[in-house]
Amino acid sequence: MxxxxxxxxxxxxxxxxxxxxxxxxxxxxxxxxxxxxxxxxxxxxxxxxxxxxxxxxxxxxxxxxxxxxxxxxxxxxxxxxxxxxxxxxxxxxxxxxxxxxxxxxNTDGKGFLTSLTQVMDPAGKTVCLLGAGGAARAIAVELALAGARHLTIVNRDARRGQDIAALITESTPADARFVAWDGAFAVPEDTQILINATSVGLGDAEAMPAIDCDSLRPGLVVADVIPNPPKTALLRAAEKRGCVTLDGLGxxxxxxxxxxxxxxxxxxxxxxxxxxxxxxxxxx
Structure with missing residues (x-):
């Protein structure tokens, strides 16, 4: 050599x-x-x-x-x-x-999309995305380009959340809206894919995003982008309620x-x- x-x-x-x-x-x-x-x-x-x-x-x-x-x-x-x-x-x-x-x-969203398609094709689906950082932005774009019908962006910082929702609506075929994250968020009933794209749970197996766990239901795909620990508190709660879960390792x-x-x-x-x-x- x-x-x-x-x-x-x-x-x-x-x-x-x-x-x-x-x-x-x-x-x-x-x-x-x-x-x-x-x-x-x-x-x-x-x-x-x-x-x-x-x-x-x-x-x-x-x-x-x-x-x-x-x-x-x-x-x-x-x-x-x-x-x-x-x-x-x-x-x-x-x-x-x-x-x-x-x-x-940008492989952030592509890596997630490849992992997601192993359990569900996002085409035509309704997605709820927690967070509005760089990973959330990339995932939202890739989901929209892959045919997701509607994305709900949930975030505490309104400006960042609104920015992603506007980007998706204006630059992709999908539709998106922003919802302010204030208190325990209840996942809308028509949601088919829920994604935690925040850092909550990174390095802490007990940290849980502020969501209403009673809104998790059987058949809902719940994904977490956090790889460590792979089995986050959110995924454990989702499994108990019959959801299909996807960890961040993939x-x-x-x-x-x-x-x-x-x-x-x-x-x-x-x-x-x-x-x-x-x-x-x-x-x-």
Whole structure:
């Protein structure tokens, strides 16, 4: 393996370094499993160094990279073009470097959508989305582009919630409305998919979003974007009421699968990545 070939296969993440970063671990596991001539490294890139980091990745022949907060919006000015959903979302978390061009993608919503379709096709469905952060925005756009009929955006910050509802209504075929989150939210009876896209429950198995659990009913799909712990308080409550549940591990795995496919044109084995995350999070 020559140095040039090694660098040409590099991918990475522009974020804060962490020795136990689950994304690094699962993607590296996929590379090893498939014998790929690639490495996935985590780089601490400060906002003032983003332009230099992007130029460096391109100069060294990287296949691409992920980027996390605070770079998801700032990266836009350094790219040559955007994929359709990334353009609507207005944020990028995956960059592909192909033939000298930097192409912006957003895998947040795509990873969730891939996971969701294993239990329900969102086409024609009515969705209730808790939260209005970056993940919620990306998920809302992907659901709308996948044919969801109506989205209800529930959030405490009215401005952010209204912004997503307006984005969906004006930029996609779907319809959306904003509902203020004040007290325990009762899931509307016509909802077919409920998604927690907030950070409530992250790292805390007992934390529960403020919802009326009596409004959870059999057959309702309840999804949580939080991967750790995979079995959140919301999902446990939903299971007791006969709901179909979906944890955040699948979203994280599918984000990795999509990123590797975008960079190298081949899809890694999801089960290898899932097992790595299950080991990290102690799921068995």
């Amino acid at each position: 020559t140095s040039h070939n090694f660098l040409a296969a590099l991918t990475g993440s522009f974020s804060t370094p962490c020795a136990d970063n689950p994304t690094v671990a699962m993607i590296e596991a996929a590379y090893r499993h498939h014998g790929m001539n690639a490495r996935y490294i985590n780089c601490d890139v400060k906002p003032e160094g983003l332009a230099d980091a992007v130029r460096g990745a391109k100069a060294m022949g990287w296949a691409g990279f992920n980027c996390s907060i605070p770079h998801k919006v700032a990266i836009l000015s350094h790219l040559d073009r955007l994929a359709e959903s990334a353009a609507i979302i207005g944020a990028v978390n995956c960059v592909v470097i192909r033939d000298g061009a930097l192409i912006g993608e 979203m994280l795995v599918n984000q990795g699968v999509i990123s590797v496919r975008l960079w190298f044109g081949t899809s890694p084995e999801p089960s290898v990545m899932a097992r790595t995350l299950e080991d990290i999070f102690g799921v068995r």
